[in-house]
Amino acid sequence: MIRAETSAKPLVTETATHYKVPFPYCVLRWKGYALSQEICEQKAKGNPAVDYSSRRRFLLSAGAAFVAPAFFDTPLDGQSHGPSDRRPDAILNRLVEGNRHFVAGTLTHSGRSPKDFTALALGQNPVAAVLGCADSRVPPEILFDQGVGDLFIIRVAGNYVSGAGASVKGSLEYAVAELGVTLLLVLGHSQCGAVKAAIQHLHDNDALPGAINDLVNTIKPAVLESKDKPGDGLENAIRANVRRSVERLRTLEPVIAPTVRSGKVRVEGAVYDLASGKVQLMS
Numbered sequence: 001m002i003r004a005e006t007s008a009k010p011l012v013t014e015t016a017t018h019y020k021v022p023f024p025y026c027v028l029r030w031k032g033y034a035l036s037q038e039i040c041e042q043k044a045k046g047n048p049a050v051d052y053s054s055r056r057r058f059l060l061s062a063g064a065a066f067v068a069p070a071f072f073d074t075p076l077d078g079q080s081h082g083p084s085d086r087r088p089d090a091i092l093n094r095l096v097e098g099n100r101h102f103v104a105g106t107l108t109h110s111g112r113s114p115k116d117f118t119a120l121a122l123g124q125n126p127v128a129a130v131l132g133c134a135d136s137r138v139p140p141e142i143l144f145d146q147g148v149g150d151l152f153i154i155r156v157a158g159n160y161v162s163g164a165g166a167s168v169k170g171s172l173e174y175a176v177a178e179l180g181v182t183l184l185l186v187l188g189h190s191q192c193g194a195v196k197a198a199i200q201h202l203h204d205n206d207a208l209p210g211a212i213n214d215l216v217n218t219i220k221p222a223v224l225e226s227k228d229k230p231g232d233g234l235e236n237a238i239r240a241n242v243r244r245s246v247e248r249l250r251t252l253e254p255v256i257a258p259t260v261r262s263g264k265v266r267v268e269g270a271v272y273d274l275a276s277g278k279v280q281l282m283s
């Protein structure tokens with residue numbers, strides 16, 4: 001059974017040609033899987049040529065068959081209040097503009113009212129994925145002036161990919177393959193405690209308690225890479241750490257790398273300055 005749902009009232013139908021789903025809250029499910037907004041809208045327009053199973057097939061062909069059907073049990077591809085232009089450049093510009101609001105103290109607080117989050121109960125349609133540090137001073141929604149449902153965010157101390165295990169990589173792959181985000185942003189920040197700890201640990205060569213040791217060891221390559229560069233050692237290591245994650249994601253097979261090569265997805269790095277509130281892109 002194929003089921004289409006709207007924020008107003010769900011529609012249940014047996015064939016895709018019966019859809020009369022008002023935009024923008026369009027969620028199409030096929031055999032229990034949430035499908036893309038684009039496919040949903042095409043089906044709603046009555047386009048019989050659309051292959052609504054293509055994204056799922058992509059997941060399978062991309063080697064992502066480990067994702068259990070139950071994982072998709074919740075409708076995923078609703079429509080947020082985001083822009084219709086989902087090209088990566090447009091999304092990046094949107095975040096840059098949002099950060100200008102933050103720096104100027106003119107936040108619009110968009111997408112944070114009951115009408116916004118209740119509409120999202122049927123599904124999400126974030127415009128970008130952000131890999132940021134867990135640092136309490138670096139909340140992506142706020143510093144980019146975005147609302148509920150706009151950003152798919154993974155936060156881990158040190159904002160790194162390699163060595164972080166499957167959770168970080170899998171989450172970002174999921175954002176691209178299933179949610180259709182077109183921008184992945186790795187967001188480091190000034191005075192990052194995790195990078196500081198890696199520098200200190202390298203200097204002292206001591207043992208840190210618990211899993212902190214593993215965390216710090218994972219960031220060490222970025223510290224070593226930037227060790228002999230001119231300028232501030234901590235700033236260099238923070239940027240090297242972001243750069244390494246960006247490079248890893250751009251070449252991460254089998255899900256993300258092909259989308260980067262085709263130009264559908266852009267992976268960028270940036271550093272947030274705690275004192276000024278500015279996010280500086282690294283490219």
Ligand SMILES: [Zn+2]
Binds near residue numbers: 189
């Ligand atoms: Zn940090």
